[in-house]
Amino acid sequence: xxxxxxxxxxxxxxxxxxxxxxxxxxxxxxxxxxxxxxxxxxxxxxxxxxxxxxxxxxxxxxxxxxxxxxxxxxxxxxxxxxxxxxxxxxxxxxxxxxxxxxxxxxxxxxxxxxxxxxxxxxxxxxxxxxxxxxxxxxxxxxxxxxxxxxxxxxxxxxxxxxxxxxxxxxxxxxxxxxxxxxxxxxxxxxxxxxxxxxxxxxxxxxxxxxxxxxxxxxxxxxxxxxxxxxxxxxxxxxxxxxxxxxxxxxxxxxxxxxxxxxxxxxxxxxxxxxxxxxxxxxxxxxxxxxxxxxxxxxxxxxxxxxxxxxxxxxxxxxxxxxxxxxx
Numbered sequence: 299x300x301x302x303x304x305x306x307x308x309x310x311x312x313x314x315x316x317x318x319x320x321x322x323x324x325x326x327x328x329x330x331x332x333x334x335x336x337x338x339x340x341x342x343x344x345x346x347x348x349x350x351x352x353x354x355x356x357x358x359x360x361x362x363x364x365x366x367x368x369x370x371x372x373x374x375x376x377x378x379x380x381x382x383x384x385x386x387x388x389x390x391x392x393x394x395x396x397x398x399x400x401x402x403x404x405x406x407x408x409x410x411x412x413x414x415x416x417x418x419x420x421x422x423x424x425x426x427x428x429x430x431x432x433x434x435x436x437x438x439x440x441x442x443x444x445x446x447x448x449x450x451x452x453x454x455x456x457x458x459x460x461x462x463x464x465x466x467x468x469x470x471x472x473x474x475x476x477x478x479x480x481x482x483x484x485x486x487x488x489x490x491x492x493x494x495x496x497x498x499x500x501x502x503x504x505x506x507x508x509x510x511x512x513x514x515x516x517x518x519x520x521x522x523x524x525x526x527x528x529x530x531x532x533x534x535x536x537x538x539x540x541x542x543x544x545x546x547x548x549x550x551x552x553x554x555x556x557x558x559x560x561x562x563x564x565x566x567x568x569x570x571x572x573x574x575x576x577x578x579x580x581x582x583x584x585x586x587x588x589x590x591x592x593x594x595x596x597x598x599x600x601x602x603x604x605x606x607x608x609x610x611x612x613x614x615x616x617x618x619x620x621x622x623x624x625x
């Protein structure tokens with residue numbers, strides 16, 4: 299999907315620019331987003347190099363793991379935006395071009411900054427001397443789209459969209475602000491950071507990069523090679539030989555054994571041949587056994603003992619029946 303946008307958007311922008319031959323307000327946003335997608339597409343070419351590919355693998359894998367959590371946060375943000383929109387939407391008609399003086403506290407003219415004159419006796423003139431005209435950002439909750447953006451800004455720490463109202467006279471607004479801060483800003487954001495750390499620790503290894511590199515090779519073979527190129531023996535031999543450092547292979551086997559991930563029953567002949575070639579036939583003897591492995595073995599032994607017990611009880615019942623018939 300990203301590749302389609304990265305290619306089609308610049309093509310469409312170029313054709314549109316050649317047709318209008320002018321830098322108007324429509325072409326500039328298209329140029330901006332086209333350059334953004336092209337720059338990111340250029341950056342993705344570095345995935346094939348291990349120094350950069352490890353980080354790309356972490357970014358992509360972590361994004362795939364937390365996507366549903368982000369959807370959950372987005373739904374909660376929409377819910378709060380809806381609540382703020384209902385609470386702060388103007389109750390009467392207004393125009394930004396002409397001052398509307400009414401008692402509606404959500405009217406942008408009521409929220410606009412006013413400057414009064416101090417009289418000679420020290421009192422403040424009740425009639426404003428200067429009024430700063432409101433704009434679309436004075437009350438961002440006149441439209442649901444800007445309300446959603448205002449809540450997002452509040453999530454990032456910018457509460458200016460909510461600072462035009464008096465908190466003392468709006469307890470409902472205070473309750474919504476406190477609820478949003480505790481639920482989203484404090485709780486879910488910290489939970490989100492914790493999930494990121496767990497996901498990064500899970501995928502911060504070379505295996506993730508190698509999987510990503512294999513996907514890149516598959517993509518090249520499917521979309522960037524001609525049919526006759528796929529039949530070249532030099533590129534696609536029938537037999538592929540892998541070379542590995544013996545010491546590193548022994549270390550990796552010991553690591554798998556220590557974590558209980560070295561399953562003897564899976565490809566047993568191949569593993570025994572590998573251990574023989576590495577002169578590590580005794581790799582499974584005196585190995586440290588994790589609690590998880592012990593629990594699995596105990597569970598298997600327990601199931602086997604239950605089966606033996608059931609078989610013995612069945613045999614004894616048959617023998618008792620035979621004795622009863624004989625009597």
